[in-house]
Amino acid sequence: MGFAKLSLKGRALKYLAQREHSRVELARKLAPHADDANDIDTVLDALEAAGWLSEARFVESVLHRKAARLGTARIRQELQGHGLAPEAVAGAVEQLRGSELERARAIWTRRFGGDAPTDATERARQMRFLAARGFATEVIRRVVRGGEDD
Incomplete structure (x- = not known):
């Protein structure tokens, strides 16, 4: 059938x-x-x-599939595009915010080897890479600056 x-x-x-x-x-x-x-x-x-x-299961599914690769802003945009209730989107965003720095650092390390950029051009390229994935500006600055200075 x-x-x-x-x-x-x-x-x-x-x-x-x-x-x-x-x-x-x-x-x-x-x-x-x-x-x-x-x-x-x-x-x-x-x-x-x-x-x-289930809206709740759908949100968890999206978080599970996308959180390791995307920032909070991109995931919020995707959830809003699916017509979910604002409360469900807000709950997911709140859940992601706590881990955004760690997720951004992991993605940056995989992509760039964890080495701080040596010049302004490379710094801008690395920052654009993270921004395109939906990470917050302050998180991007902290990650690209390098080190574990939290």
Whole structure:
């Protein structure tokens, strides 16, 4: 039995079996296969009531997959893009803030070997690298400055 013959609920469960999804993301994936938008809402409501679709599990999944590679700002942006409740996003951001310096230092060390930049050009390149991954400016300064001077 392939995807073509699945009901909306079956299709949604198949997506959820692969990984956690947000309600918005799952609705977007189901939309081409539904005759009516109300059908999607009904299926998603039933999945939430049964515990198959969980905003909290989705947030934890994103944190688990992305925290080692991205800064708090990038993860916040991704969570907001999934249409999550502001409280869930704020809770995740608060959880990440405590480890941002350690995560940034680990990424910087893997990428640049832990050696402080020798000139302004290299310092700017390293800072751009961390900024593009969503780390806070103060955290970037502390990491690129080098050493364990916390």
